[in-house]
Amino acid sequence: MYRQETIMPYEKGTKTEQVEQMFNNIAPTYDALNHRLSWDIDRSWRRKAILQLAPYQPQRILDIATGTGDFAILAAEMLHPQQLIGADISEGMMQIARRKAASKQLDEIVSFQREDCMRLSYPEGTFDAVTAAFGIRNFADLDAGLREMCRVLRPGGHLSIVELTQPIAFPMRQLFSIYSHTILPVYGRLISKDTSAYSYLTQTIEAFPQGEQMVTILQQAGFSEARFRRLTFGICTMYFATK
Numbered sequence: 001m002y003r004q005e006t007i008m009p010y011e012k013g014t015k016t017e018q019v020e021q022m023f024n025n026i027a028p029t030y031d032a033l034n035h036r037l038s039w040d041i042d043r044s045w046r047r048k049a050i051l052q053l054a055p056y057q058p059q060r061i062l063d064i065a066t067g068t069g070d071f072a073i074l075a076a077e078m079l080h081p082q083q084l085i086g087a088d089i090s091e092g093m094m095q096i097a098r099r100k101a102a103s104k105q106l107d108e109i110v111s112f113q114r115e116d117c118m119r120l121s122y123p124e125g126t127f128d129a130v131t132a133a134f135g136i137r138n139f140a141d142l143d144a145g146l147r148e149m150c151r152v153l154r155p156g157g158h159l160s161i162v163e164l165t166q167p168i169a170f171p172m173r174q175l176f177s178i179y180s181h182t183i184l185p186v187y188g189r190l191i192s193k194d195t196s197a198y199s200y201l202t203q204t205i206e207a208f209p210q211g212e213q214m215v216t217i218l219q220q221a222g223f224s225e226a227r228f229r230r231l232t233f234g235i236c237t238m239y240f241a242t243k
Contacts, residue, residue: 065135069097
């Protein structure tokens with residue numbers, strides 16, 4: 001068990017139930033907060049993660065923990081797949097995602113489905129690519145979730161992940177700690193009205209495996225050629241792997 005799996009946003013229910021409740025609660029303010037708290041840098045992180053897949057021209061893509069659909073919609077615009085499915089446990093988040101896709105006339109290509117990412121309903125080898133942006137650290141069972149992502153990929157398919165991480169070098173590590181323990185949770189509480197969500201999200205960033213450790217975890221889940229690249233002084237990390 002990894003440390004972030006033991007961190008809960010609330011006091012009652014399983015981790016999966018609590019995470020679903022949390023994202024349903026913060027869905028209306030999630031996008032605005034994300035962009036403000038990252039100074040809009042999260043948009044460039046998503047683009048870089050999508051560009052990792054561009055040389056392979058995937059036609060069937062699964063976006064795990066899709067949330068409000070920003071990554072899924074941008075991937076559809078940049079990669080032009082035949083089909084892209086965004087999967088998440090939060091219907092509150094996906095209601096927003098569906099409206100976004102419809103407003104961009106992408107709803108014939110991009111769809112959103114409620115899924116438990118530890119037990120995906122799709123057959124083995126369904127997708128050419130699987131993506132995840134800022135979501136896998138909320139998994140109740142990281143190993144199970146990654147094995148499922150590997151299972152639904154076809155042989156030779158690719159995984160592209162972008163995740164928030166704790167910087168490792170001075171002084172960014174110290175500055176990030178101050179920011180994430182003061183400004184982020186206080187501002188998050190004021191805007192989202194959820195007293196726990198943004199404190200929980202900060203704790204999971206600090207606890208989540210990163211870098212070389214995460215590469216090893218990906219390999220143990222069935223991926224090969226796994227690699228990583230730190231972005232923006234290590235505030236975010238991209239991972240890329242092949243089945």
